[in-house]
Amino acid sequence: MSVLVVGSTALDSIATPNAKNPRLLGGSASHAGVAASFFSPVTVVGVVGDDFPQRYIQLYQKHGIDLTGLQRIPGKTFHWSGEYEIDMNNRRTLATELGVFADFSPKLPPACQKTPYVLLANIAPSLQAHVLDQMRRPKFVVADTMDLWLNIALADLLKLIRRVDALVLNDSEARQLTGDPNVISALGKIHKLGPRYVIVKKGEHGSILSGPSGLFVAPAYPLLKVVDPTGAGDSFVGGMMGYLASQKGSIEKNLRRGMVYGSVVASFCCAGFGLKHTTKVTRADIEKRFRQLEKITRF
Ligand code: AMP
Numbered sequence: 001m002s003v004l005v006v007g008s009t010a011l012d013s014i015a016t017p018n019a020k021n022p023r024l025l026g027g028s029a030s031h032a033g034v035a036a037s038f039f040s041p042v043t044v045v046g047v048v049g050d051d052f053p054q055r056y057i058q059l060y061q062k063h064g065i066d067l068t069g070l071q072r073i074p075g076k077t078f079h080w081s082g083e084y085e086i087d088m089n090n091r092r093t094l095a096t097e098l099g100v101f102a103d104f105s106p107k108l109p110p111a112c113q114k115t116p117y118v119l120l121a122n123i124a125p126s127l128q129a130h131v132l133d134q135m136r137r138p139k140f141v142v143a144d145t146m147d148l149w150l151n152i153a154l155a156d157l158l159k160l161i162r163r164v165d166a167l168v169l170n171d172s173e174a175r176q177l178t179g180d181p182n183v184i185s186a187l188g189k190i191h192k193l194g195p196r197y198v199i200v201k202k203g204e205h206g207s208i209l210s211g212p213s214g215l216f217v218a219p220a221y222p223l224l225k226v227v228d229p230t231g232a233g234d235s236f237v238g239g240m241m242g243y244l245a246s247q248k249g250s251i252e253k254n255l256r257r258g259m260v261y262g263s264v265v266a267s268f269c270c271a272g273f274g275l276k277h278t279t280k281v282t283r284a285d286i287e288k289r290f291r292q293l294e295k296i297t298r299f
Contacts, residue, residue, distance in 0.1 A: 001139070001245045002041040004112055005033045005238065006131040007121025008101065009046035009070065012274055013081035014230050016088070021228075024274030025056040027078060028121035028144065031231035032238030034275055035265040036119070037063040038283055039242030043112050045069035045131060049077040049100045059279055068109050075100040088226050089203060096148075108134045117245040120164065121234055122146050125156040132163060140244065140251060142166040144237050150176050158193065166197035166255070168237050174200050183208070187215075197255065199240075201233055207259055211252050218259035219297050221267035221289055228273045232266040235278060239265030264289040 012026030033044040043066040052072065060067055076099035083092050104127065116139035120128035128143055135141075143164045149157050150173060161167055167190060171183050178189040183200055187210040190198045197211045204223075209216040240255070240262035247254040264286050271277040 001116045002043065003036045003117040003119055003241050003245045004043045004045060004069070004115035004131075004135070005029050005036060005119045005121055005241075006045040006069075006106070006128065007032060007119075007123045007144075007234070008078050008080075009044065009048050009052075010078040010080050011052070012230060013079070013094075014228055014273060015081075015083040015094075016228055017084065017086050019273070021273045023079075024276070025053075025059060026080065026231060026274050028123060028231075028234045030060075030275060031234035031269065031278070032119055032121040032144075032241070033060070033065050034063050034278055035235040035238030035262070035269070036242030036245070037065055038239065038265065038281070038286055039261070040117070040245040042066065042242065043069050043115060045106050045108065045112065047071045047073060047078075047100045047104045047106070049073065049075040052077045059275070062279070069106065069112050071104075071106070073100050082230065084229070088229050091229075105130060106134075116140070117241055118142070119237065119241045120144065120160070121237065122149075125149050125153050125160045129156065129160050129163070132160070140165050142168060142237065142241055144168045144234070145173065147173055147176060161190075162194035164195050166199060167193075167195040168199045168201065168233075170201045170203070170233065174198075184215075197252075199237075199255075199259065201236060203229075203232075206263065207236065209255060209259060211255065213252050216256045216259070218256070218263055219293055220263050221293055222296075223267055223270055226270045227277070229270045230274065231278075232269050235269040236262035236266040238262070260293055261286065261290060264293065 007029030008027035010027030120143040240258035243258035
């Protein structure tokens with residue numbers, strides 16, 4: 001089955017201690033959409049300006065991504081720029097220029113409205129809600145978010161959370177949302193806000209799922225070298241959702257395996273700037289790392 005992904009479609013300027021890369025293809029929907037495309041057909045909903053390079057459109061197309069929900073309008077593409085410290089867990093946002101996203105209010109083509117799996121990748125919660133309003137009886141809805149929206153759009157975010165099946169957020173965001181310093185007890189508090197499934201990302205330490213059958217812990221793939229972690233979280237959730245949409249049977253069982261596939265795609269994302277490495281990967285590469293992860297976590 002297919003996945004609809006809404007989120008940012010961006011140009012990213014990324015600096016690490018070793019290199020600077022301006023105006024790469026980025027954005028939560030780009031990372032999540034490419035990650036999901038390894039497993040299922042994907043439609044991306046977003047907007048780009050007239051400065052968006054045609055080669056990036058071709059990159060989406062190379063991954064078979066349906067672009068009927070991607071608008072191109074006059075103006076500047078969303079631009080994000082960030083800088084990493086030597087410890088790449090520390091990142092500073094230098095600029096977020098919304099450009100054409102500032103007034104974006106997508107009207108989904110009718111064919112997209114029936115997509116069964118919906119991934120509300122990181123973008124303003126009001127925009128995530130606007131897309132959800134237009135969906136017709138989706139089978140499973142996952143929302144991702146970031147600290148910015150907890151800071152400036154908490155009321156919108158809380159309204160959205162009530163309407164989704166699963167919420168994905170990182171550990172510091174889980175603490176901020178609940179005021180609880182303990183992530184495990186924070187999970188219960190987040191369930192009370194609505195979602196049946198809560199997934200907390202812990203970067204290089206993996207992720208935790210809390211669902212009706214209890215807890216599940218997914219490992220991160222142990223990497224010797226991280227080139228650029230931008231988009232790792234989006235790749236994780238995209239890979240997870242793509243896998244989920246490709247499977248029949250128990251959602252919870254598939255979510256668990258999907259989280260491990262998500263970890264694998266995220267590990268490839270970290271091996272290059274932007275989407276450079278992820279877009280070279282094959283499904284066979286993914287399966288190989290999945291089996292390695294199975295091996296190193298079995299006991
Ligand atoms: P991650 O490293 O998983 O946090 O995701 C980084 C991606 O999020 C980059 O490709 C950015 O373009 C995108 N991004 C950064 N800030 C925002 C924002 N405020 N809204 C939507 N996307 C954003």
